Amino acid sequence: MQFENTLSFAKSLDLKDELSDYRSQFHFPKVNNKPVVYFTGNSLGLQPKRTKKFVDEIMADWGDLAVEGHFHASKPWWDYHERLAEPLSHIVGAKKEEVCVMNTLTVNLHLLMVSFYRPTSKRFKILCEEKAFPSDQYMLQSQVRHHGFEPSEALVEVAKRDGEHYWRTEDILAKIEEIGDKLALVLIGGVNYYNGQVFDMQTITRAGKAVGANVGWDLAHAAGNIELELHEWEVDFAAWCSYKYMNSGPGNASGIFVHERHLKNDKLQRFEGWWGTKKDTRFLMKPEFESTHTADSWQLSNPPVLSLAPYLASLEMFDEVGMEKLIKKQKLIVAYLEFVLREIDKETEGSFEIITPADRGCQLSVFLHGQGRKLFDYLMENGVITDWREPNVIRLAPAPFYCSFEDMYRFGQILKSGIER
Structure with missing residues (x-):
């Protein structure tokens, strides 16, 4: 598939996503009155609404x-x-x-x-x-x-x-x-x-x-x-x-x-x-x-x-x-996230590198060059919930049950803004 780093392309992937209805079955935190882009399902998954x-x-x-x-x-x-x-x-x-x-x-x-x-x-x-x-x-x-x-x-x-x-x-x-x-x-x-x-x-x-x-x-x-x-x-x-x-x-x-x-x-x-x-x-x-x-x-x-x-x-x-459908979406959404990251990296002249190998699940770890904790804080303040690990790594885990392709695009734009800032 030929990816594009555009909002319209991300939305087109969401329209084809057979798991998209499950997103509405989870509670999302909000920042600035908007649902967050949630990348920390590898630390704590969101609450399903049926749990109560x-x-x-x-x-x-x-x-x-x-x-x-x-x-x-x-x-x-x-x-x-x-x-x-x-x-x-x-x-x-x-x-x-x-x-x-x-x-x-x-x-x-x-x-x-x-x-x-x-x-x-x-x-x-x-x-x-x-x-x-x-x-x-x-x-x-x-x-x-x-x-x-x-x-x-x-x-x-x-x-x-x-x-x-x-x-x-x-x-x-x-x-x-x-x-x-x-x-x-x-x-x-x-x-x-x-x-x-x-x-x-x-x-x-x-x-x-x-x-x-x-x-x-x-x-x-x-x-x-x-x-x-x-x-x-x-x-x-x-x-x-x-x-x-x-x-x-x-x-x-x-x-x-x-x-x-x-x-x-x-x-x-x-x-x-x-x-x-x-x-x-x-x-x-x-x-x-x-x-x-x-x-x-x-x-x-x-x-x-x-x-x-x-x-x-x-x-x-x-x-x-079933795990087969979850893994199918996981592979696609992580691949799209990687594409978005590499596009942003080109536009910001090598500000970070992905340290996760091809043998991976639902996580990309990104080593920041010269950005440090300030960039992480900027992401969090702007509605991207991600995870910081010393010395200079953020972990991104787009869980397929509730993360969307539009989330990946939104994250890329916020990341680019944070680096340029």
């Missing part, structure tokens, strides 16, 4: 039924979490029994590492990307210390090459082969939060398992954003948050994946609680844990249904549309 109905339903049942809501609510609370598994399995490429919603992201990664980081005196190293998201760094450091190792010895970080903004798959594979039988775990962010790069998860997973390591993925920036086939890729485990591309609300519940080959392994170590026991005997208060032989067995406590309700509301939308 799902939350109000629980509040009404709580008021009318109190404790009886566990079994007699319109959506009984004791199995509320089960309603999320089927639509989530479609999003992450899993079987229903491999998926569960519980806790929050780093809590879940810690719990999963109880099962999948079982170091020995010989096989104890963990491979991750350099400058992983800080929470992952803290988690990995604390895990290896818990097992009596020093992070400097146990953690192996794969770096980007000098002068490059992204990781090369061949460098990761080479490092896996180099560590060999000392490698206990590969744990990488599937989509890098800083530069938006999508890692070749299938190839890296295959390489990690070939040397006998377990392989897990932090999918915080991947779930609801890119195509995932966790079951087919034979990933051991994964976890993700729900409040970014899946629009479930600030700090909301996390999802987990555990491959089916591990589900019936009763010798697998994990931390356990009563909500992970068999459903039909859970309330008999038996002294011994009985696994459900599903991902539900990693649950500890009864689910926080007021948190799950917004997640279920959003998953209903994902189920209506």
Whole structure:
């Protein structure tokens, strides 16, 4: 398609957009009494308007039924979490029994590492990307210390090459082969939060398992954003948050994946609680844990249904549309955003560069040359909600559910005005 950096062309793309009706189903903040151009769905997705109905339903049942809501609510609370598994399995490429919603992201990664980081005196190293998201760094450091190792010895970080903004798959594979039988775990962010790069998860997973390591993925920036086939890729485990591309609300519940080959392994170590026991005997208060032989067995406590309700509301939308259509629009709108950026860059004589590689999802990270924080502040003051990362990067994530092509054009004009100013 031959793009044009004009308002009429952007509007023509919106007219052809089969997801355009969903834009009106979200609440938009306003600046200067106009809806913003919202680029931070990679940090917190907008609120779907249907969310309130799902939350109000629980509040009404709580008021009318109190404790009886566990079994007699319109959506009984004791199995509320089960309603999320089927639509989530479609999003992450899993079987229903491999998926569960519980806790929050780093809590879940810690719990999963109880099962999948079982170091020995010989096989104890963990491979991750350099400058992983800080929470992952803290988690990995604390895990290896818990097992009596020093992070400097146990953690192996794969770096980007000098002068490059992204990781090369061949460098990761080479490092896996180099560590060999000392490698206990590969744990990488599937989509890098800083530069938006999508890692070749299938190839890296295959390489990690070939040397006998377990392989897990932090999918915080991947779930609801890119195509995932966790079951087919034979990933051991994964976890993700729900409040970014899946629009479930600030700090909301996390999802987990555990491959089916591990589900019936009763010798697998994990931390356990009563909500992970068999459903039909859970309330008999038996002294011994009985696994459900599903991902539900990693649950500890009864689910926080007021948190799950917004997640279920959003998953209903994902189920209506399907990941195929979302990814189709994502690719087109990100390509158009890139085109607009490059046109503005020509007109402003090289004021910035895009540091996101071609292997990407719904994010372009832009390194500003000489503009700095003042340009970011100008964008925010003029109705472009974006994200600042040190030293000089803004992250742009046009989520396909609610961003329009006209938004991309409007952003370009505001950006150009800010640079010229």
